[in-house]
Amino acid sequence: MRGFLASSIGVTCAAALALPLSLPSSGARAAAPDAPSAAGPAAEAVPGSTQSIPLASRGSDRALGSAGAREQGLDRRDVRPFSLVGVVWNDPEAELHGTVQVRTRATGTTTWSGWQHVETHNHEHAADPGTPERGGGVRGSTAPLWVGDSDGVEIRVRPEHPTPTNRAAVTPSAAPLPEGLRLELVDPGDEPPPKGPQAEVPRASAMSAQSAASSAVNADLAPIGASVIPALTKRQTEEDLLAARGGSGTVTQASSKTGGKPGSKTGGKSAAKAGPYVGPRPRIITRKGWGADEKLREKDFAYTKTVKAAFVHHSASGNYYRCSQSGAVLRSIYRFHVKSSGWRDFGYNFAVDRCGNIYEGRAGGVAKPVLGAHTLGFNTNSMGIAVLGTYSYSNPPKAAVDAVARLTAWKLGLYGANPRGTTYLKSGGGNLYKKGKNVRLRVISGHRDGFATECPGSRLYNKLGKARSTSARFQGR
Structure with missing residues (x-):
C-alpha cells in the first residue's frame, strides 16, 4: 500500500494549496509541502498506543467440528490502560459471521461493565475494491467501540451457527470465524494543548514536516498550526x-x-x-485541534476530481462519550483505522459529534476533494461524514443533524451541488451495484444507499430528509 504513491501524477506545493477549482486531477496525489524540521522530540509529543492480543479458542462445537467454528476470546485480564476496542483479522475480504462481545473494567476500580456488542460488519467502510489502498497491510476489522478509560478486558467471539434462515450463508463446512483474530486495545493518549482564544499558534519551525504539511493545505482558511478553522x-x-x-x-x-x-x-x-x-463556512476543528498524530498516516495526500455527493455514516462506536472526549474518540478511531486496520489515514473526510462540533477527518484540506475510504464502491467524487455514535435504535441529537446540514451546505456548495438534488456516481464495486455501473444517488445519501448495510443506523437515516432541506436553505435555495 505504501508504494502506490510513486506511480501517481506529481503535483506541486502550489497546486496542493490551490482552491477547489484548481485541484489535482482524478486520482492524483499531492506531495506534502516541504516544511522545516521539528524543533525536537518535545515539540510534538502526541502519545497513544495500541495493544494487539491474539484470541484463543474457548471450547468447541462438535456439530461443526472445525477449528474456525469454535468460540474464541480472552478471559478477564489486566492490561495497560485503553479506551477503545476492536477486533481485526488477516484477510480484509473475509467477513466475521458471528457476534463479538466485550466487557471492560474502569481504570483503578473493581467495576466491570456488562457485555457490550461490537459491530462486526465493517468492511463496507473502506477503500474501493482494486484500488491501491486495498493493497498489502490491510486487514479485516470490526467497527471500533469506545468504552472509556479501562484497564481490564474480557472478550468472546462466537460463530454464527447455521439455522433455517441463514443456512445459505453459513454452512457446516465453512469456518465462520476468519483466521488471525486479534483484540485491539487503543489508548488515545493525552489531550492536545488548549484551543482557546489565548492559545498560541505554533510556528512551522516547531512542527514536524507531516504536521506542517497537514496544516498547510488549509492555509487559505486558517494560519498554519491553527486548531480551528473559523466560521464565516x-x-x-x-x-x-x-x-x-x-x-x-x-x-x-x-x-x-x-x-x-x-x-x-x-x-x-x-x-x-x-x-x-x-x-456559510462552519467552524471546523482541525486535525491539529483534535490531536491527530501525523506520523501515523501515509505522507502524501490523495485527491479525486470533485465532490458530487456526501455519504452520511454513524461511527458505530457507541453513544457513551462526552463531547469533551470527542477528540480522544477521534484519535482512537484514527489509530484503529491506520495501525489496526492498515488504512492509509482516517477513513472519513469529516466527523461530527453529538454536540454539533465539526472535525476535519482525512488529511488533504477541508475545502478540497480528498479521496476517502468511507463508502465501499463510491469513494470517488464524494465525501464521507461520520456522526460519532450508534444510531440504529437511538435518535441522533438535533445539534448533530444541524451540523451535517451546515457542513454539506458549505462543502457541496463549493462544487455546485444541490443538497436536495440527485447525481450520478460510477460504482467501484459492491454488494448493491456492480463495478462500472452509473448509479443515480441523492446528493446527500446515507451509506446504505450505496451498499447494503445498517449504516448510518435507521434513526439517523430517517433524519437525512431534514438535513437535505436545511442544507439547501443554508445555500439560499
Missing part, C-alpha cells in the same frame, strides 16, 4: 468563492421582491446579481 458569514463565504473563481470578490443579493432594485418598490427587472449557492 454567508456573505464572506460567497465573496471568497467568487474570488476563487476569478470574480470581483463582491456579492450583492438579488431582491426577494418581484421587481426593481433590492429594496425598491418600483417595477422592472432587478439589476442585482445573485451570489453562488453556498452555505
